[in-house]
Amino acid sequence: MSSSIAVQLVCEAGARVIGTGRAGDRDTALDLGADAFLDLRADPLEDAGQVDVVIGGDILDRSAALVRAGGTLVSPPTVRPRDGQTIFFVVEPDRARPADLARRVRDGRLRPIAGAVRTLAEVLSAFAAAQRAPGKMIIRVAAAE
Template identity: 75%
Template sequence: MRGITVRDREAGISGLRLEDLPHPHAAENDVIVRVHAAGFTRGELEWPGTWSDRAGRDRTPSVPGHEVSGVVTELGYGTTGLTVGQRVFGPTDWARNGSLAEYVAVEARNLAPLPADIDHTVAAALPISGLTAWQGLFDHARLTTGQTVLIHGAAGGVGSIAVQLAHEVGARVVGTGRAADRDTVLGLGAHAFLETDRLEDAGQVDIVFDVIGGDILDRSAALVRPGGTLVTIAHPPT
């Protein structure tokens, strides 16, 4: 099969190469997925798992891409819950070869059935951003119906999903971004939109969900009412 590999950590995205690769092996509880669409983030090239396995051993050349949508072609020993020919999507393991190839081996527990009316390209864009938004809002902030949540970067990959999830659960959603993002954010279900230079107009909120960091994060802290929660996924400055 053909796949995209990386070998040189210092080369960045210019080090991506298309190569012939062995067909992946389906280990116990794995499935083999024929890839129809894959997601890749530039940040993967900084992740330790891209370059070494869980024992710290070099595993290059490695295949990046940790979001996949496709069709199951093979079941590993003991695999249950999925069938050959089934449409699926989900994240792949950080420390194994990823989805930028014709086929990928994935633990079955990482995959979900993909409805027939959802395009593979759309599905491959969801796993990492969707899980990040879900974990931030519900696992960490414990967002519930009736609360008010301020979501930064509300038109971006994570922020746009967070807006929709918060709206669906019955929260009041305030999205932030650039002026050009207003119609997009309101169309996703936000009840109000603020440009980032007018954050103070939000008043006090129960939850701030931040994807930006820096000055935005510092200014947001004052908006959280007593007992509220501030969640950020932004990297701290280095």
């Protein structure tokens, strides 16, 4: 699941969210509902304080020390919080989930972030490029009519 979708879903569930990423991600994370944002290159991760849940990503190992006693580190854990638990998150097929997410998008409760639109022939070069583009890449398989 995209981190932009995850932020919105956990915010809707009532969680306080601290987004992390590059400085250029700050406005997007806050716009999606994050309460705070830490620039991983400039801000000390410890500024987040103790947290209940850390959800995977590039900083998972660095974040383990932030999990409060009884908290949870989610997928795929390569380290363990001192007094917390780890959960290995596995995506399982569920026909109802995409329908629920589509309903949230239609209702305006969930905003997917679409990035660049590429043709099928451009996919390999687009993924090989070292540039990060905001949003998810959309791959156009058939020509528009």
